[in-house]
Amino acid sequence: MQYxxxxxxxxxxSFIVLGLVDSxxxxxVAGTIGTVVLGIITALSYLTAWEYFSMxxxxxxxxxxxxxxxxxxxxxxxxxxxxxxxxxxxxxxMLVVITTVSFMVNIYSLGYMVNEKGFERYYAFLSLFxxxxxxxxxxxxxxxxxxxxxxxxxxxxxxxGFYYTKPSAVAxxxxxxxxxxxxxxxxxxxxxxxxxxxxxxxxxxxxxGDASVFxxxxxxxxxxxxVLSWAMAGIFIGGAGKSAMFPLQIWLPDAMEGPTPVSAxxxxxxxxxxxxxxxxxxxxxxxxxxxxxxxxxxYVGAFTSLFAAVIACVQTDIKxxxxxxxxxxxxxxMVALGVSGYGEHEGLGYMASMFxxxxxxxxxxxxxxxxxxxxxxxxxxxMNHMGGLRKYMPITNWTFLIACLAIAGIPPFSGFFSKxxxxxxxxxxxxxxxxxxxxxxxxTAFYMFRLYFNIFWGxxxxxxxxxxxxxxxxxxxxxxxxxxxVFAGWIPFGHFVTSDRANYDIHIEWSVAGMxxxxxxxxxxxxxxxxRKESEVPKKLATTFAGLHKAASNRFYLDEVxxxxxxxxxxxxxxxxxxxxxxxxxxxxxxxxxxxSQWVSVKIKGLQSGQVQQYAYVFLLGTLLITLLVxxx
Amino acid sequence: MADQIIFYILGAIIAIFxxxxxxxxxxxxxxxxLLFVLLATAGIYLLLGYNYLFAVQIAVYAGGVMVLFIFAxxxxxxxxxxxxxxxxxxxxxxxxxxxxxxAFCGHVIYWNIKKVSTLVAQSDLTPxxxxxTMMGTDKYQYxxxxxxxxxxxxxxxxxxxxxxxxR
Amino acid sequence: xxxxxxxxxxxxxPIEAYLxxxxxxxxxxxxxxxxxxxxxxILISIELMLNAADINFVVFNRYxxxxxxxxxxxxxxxxxxxxxxxxxxxxxxxxxxxxxxSVEVGNLDQMKx
Numbered sequence: 036m037q038y039x040x041x042x043x044x045x046x047x048x049s050f051i052v053l054g055l056v057d058s059x060x061x062x063x064v065a066g067t068i069g070t071v072v073l074g075i076i077t078a079l080s081y082l083t084a085w086e087y088f089s090m091x092x093x094x095x096x097x098x099x100x101x102x103x104x105x106x107x108x109x110x111x112x113x114x115x116x117x118x119x120x121x122x123x124x125x126x127x128x129m130l131v132v133i134t135t136v137s138f139m140v141n142i143y144s145l146g147y148m149v150n151e152k153g154f155e156r157y158y159a160f161l162s163l164f165x166x167x168x169x170x171x172x173x174x175x176x177x178x179x180x181x182x183x184x185x186x187x188x189x190x191x192x193x194x195x196g197f198y199y200t201k202p203s204a205v206a207x208x209x210x211x212x213x214x215x216x217x218x219x220x221x222x223x224x225x226x227x228x229x230x231x232x233x234x235x236x237x238x239x240x241x242x243x244g245d246a247s248v249f250x251x252x253x254x255x256x257x258x259x260x261x262v263l264s265w266a267m268a269g270i271f272i273g274g275a276g277k278s279a280m281f282p283l284q285i286w287l288p289d290a291m292e293g294p295t296p297v298s299a300x301x302x303x304x305x306x307x308x309x310x311x312x313x314x315x316x317x318x319x320x321x322x323x324x325x326x327x328x329x330x331x332x333x334y335v336g337a338f339t340s341l342f343a344a345v346i347a348c349v350q351t352d353i354k355x356x357x358x359x360x361x362x363x364x365x366x367x368x369m370v371a372l373g374v375s376g377y378g379e380h381e382g383l384g385y386m387a388s389m390f391x392x393x394x395x396x397x398x399x400x401x402x403x404x405x406x407x408x409x410x411x412x413x414x415x416x417x418m419n420h421m422g423g424l425r426k427y428m429p430i431t432n433w434t435f436l437i438a439c440l441a442i443a444g445i446p447p448f449s450g451f452f453s454k455x456x457x458x459x460x461x462x463x464x465x466x467x468x469x470x471x472x473x474x475x476x477x478x479t480a481f482y483m484f485r486l487y488f489n490i491f492w493g494x495x496x497x498x499x500x501x502x503x504x505x506x507x508x509x510x511x512x513x514x515x516x517x518x519x520x521v522f523a524g525w526i527p528f529g530h531f532v533t534s535d536r537a538n539y540d541i542h543i544e545w546s547v548a549g550m551x552x553x554x555x556x557x558x559x560x561x562x563x564x565x566x567r568k569e570s571e572v573p574k575k576l577a578t579t580f581a582g583l584h585k586a587a588s589n590r591f592y593l594d595e596v597x598x599x600x601x602x603x604x605x606x607x608x609x610x611x612x613x614x615x616x617x618x619x620x621x622x623x624x625x626x627x628x629x630x631x632s633q634w635v636s637v638k639i640k641g642l643q644s645g646q647v648q649q650y651a652y653v654f655l656l657g658t659l660l661i662t663l664l665v666x667x668x
Numbered sequence: 669m670a671d672q673i674i675f676y677i678l679g680a681i682i683a684i685f686x687x688x689x690x691x692x693x694x695x696x697x698x699x700x701x702l703l704f705v706l707l708a709t710a711g712i713y714l715l716l717g718y719n720y721l722f723a724v725q726i727a728v729y730a731g732g733v734m735v736l737f738i739f740a741x742x743x744x745x746x747x748x749x750x751x752x753x754x755x756x757x758x759x760x761x762x763x764x765x766x767x768x769x770x771a772f773c774g775h776v777i778y779w780n781i782k783k784v785s786t787l788v789a790q791s792d793l794t795p796x797x798x799x800x801t802m803m804g805t806d807k808y809q810y811x812x813x814x815x816x817x818x819x820x821x822x823x824x825x826x827x828x829x830x831x832x833x834x835r
Numbered sequence: 836x837x838x839x840x841x842x843x844x845x846x847x848x849p850i851e852a853y854l855x856x857x858x859x860x861x862x863x864x865x866x867x868x869x870x871x872x873x874x875x876x877i878l879i880s881i882e883l884m885l886n887a888a889d890i891n892f893v894v895f896n897r898y899x900x901x902x903x904x905x906x907x908x909x910x911x912x913x914x915x916x917x918x919x920x921x922x923x924x925x926x927x928x929x930x931x932x933x934x935x936x937s938v939e940v941g942n943l944d945q946m947k948x
Binding site for chain 2: 864
């Protein structure tokens, strides 16, 4: 399995080459290099998956394979940062997901970003992002994951701010980076607390089920909670920042300022699931030692999901709708992890979460790429400028419809299977949780079909020129992803990825499934009535619930709250005094050193006046002094 | 006894005129006072029994160096120019330094020197003795310094001419 | 009173007297060197200092080393050297006067750089 190292090294090399060469080569060459490299590593990761899942089972349980691990930095006898590759069912699954989606995005960008200034830079950053994300998922220890976590943040910053001449893009990139960096502070604290008590960074040791690793932490509490709870909560907050959980979700809607393929790759399929992946990676620790944190995760996820779904119902920018939909779906994944236990049937939530991650990546990427296709044709993001596009863009229409059906949870598409498993797990945890999540599933179906009907049906808008279908480079990924979405649901996921890595047969709970299909159908019908043809119903509903509508359009004013806290409270009361202190005390001391030195040197300069008599004085006095000293001491 | 009286007179001349020389406002007066000091110094040499040195002092210093000085003074002074005095600060500082020096050296002299002095009558130095000592090459004989000084004189002559010639 | 004077004046001149004279002369020269403005005055002060040192040499030779002649010859050579040095110094001063039309020592501060 040594070739797995190539999966990491090739995108890094591609980034370096494309970054150094920049605009000296023709853009087509850069695009081709990027895409070909991605194609190679996609093939390699399929090979890895096939080899891993068919050959590395011991007594019915998948073993953790470590083809490569070197020690990089040693802090103490026990704590050392390694760099390595850990193969394990979830990391192999993530390898497949990341490389597939990235490959599709690379092909798509050949068509979407053509004639764009900075084409080579774009492909270099895409390679960098792919490298960082891959490094994150195959990390053997938690610090390596942190390093790549930060690298992913940087790549995201670079890609969101790709149109760096647009102030809104620059502001969005800054916001994304700062919010995730703030969350990473808690992540780091969590890592440090955890490693202090367990004396290791290694995932293998932490998740091995060996209780002696955690013996250092028994009995240690802080403010009523055990230190392990604090550590795992801190680590979760880091994940919540990347995965846009409430209240750290503010950066994701603004991140739509980046090019649409970037949104597809980073903010739908891969980076935002890093938080879910983190919780899944440390799941044995969560479920055995800190179940209360796990339940907290479930509640946070549920609230976020509901919050985002409500806002998505009233947004008019199609990318924003998809962004809030992403937040909502990641909430689903977090809830599924939160309600999960460990082992056979209790671990249903874990398996469902990973299954949903897999299918969601595919159909969300498809949705974003389809939206990109529409934006490319209409040159605008707003729903008001679209309508009736199904006549002009058949491929986009059908693939988008497939994706919407999948996300709404209609069989036989993949979304139905994964979402059904999540809902079953929620109902087993608590009927209230199940009820809330089912309601949110209904909302999901509603706003997605609102989006679909507004774009492809309804009254046509006057355009400058008739919209045309996308070129081949853009259509191919759409078709591929749609195919995957149709058939992925039939994969027996429980054979591959479960909480204890043993086999688990999925069976569909028809009571839950039936109810969810019914709710989804009702929601779709409602959307059809309101949006399929032009009708007065949406406007009447908006005026009836005017307050709620306005609040939801403004994302419940959360951005304003953040701005208030940062500008009025933190800047004025903390930043300004600190800045004053820095300028007038610390700088003044440094300036004082410099000024004193200058003053002293000016005085000493006087000694070199060139005046002979002054020199004679000094000489004479010196002689007298020395003679005095010699004679009398 | 005669020695003592003559010495006191010469000593008084030296002391008074040297102080006057350095504090006089007009430079020609300083030169003149210096001349008197040099002559009195020659007298002291004579008093101590070194006639040759007396002669050399008068010939070289009083005769040669003083004439040089007078020439230089007359060449570089504009007649009728306002004589600027030094700042009082400088004079005070210099005076204090000098007094400090006097105090210190005087203390050393009077503390130490009483113990070691004798005065032995000596015979006159004859020219033959002087000649042999000056031109001899044994220990305590000064041919080498003599020749070295002649080279030095040559260098100074050439140097002075080179520096001061008209361009 | 005449006796007192005669008794006082009997005997050889004490060595401290000579050294005292040369001390005064030397520090007069020091004062002149440190405080006068004109370069020629400084030269005069240097002459004073040199002569004071010469007196010291001669006196030590006479009182402390009877029979030897080192101090005598040292003084002789010092006089010769002082003459040379004065000649060169005056040549330089003449040159300075030609360029600056002034022999004040305060104008000569360019060597400080």
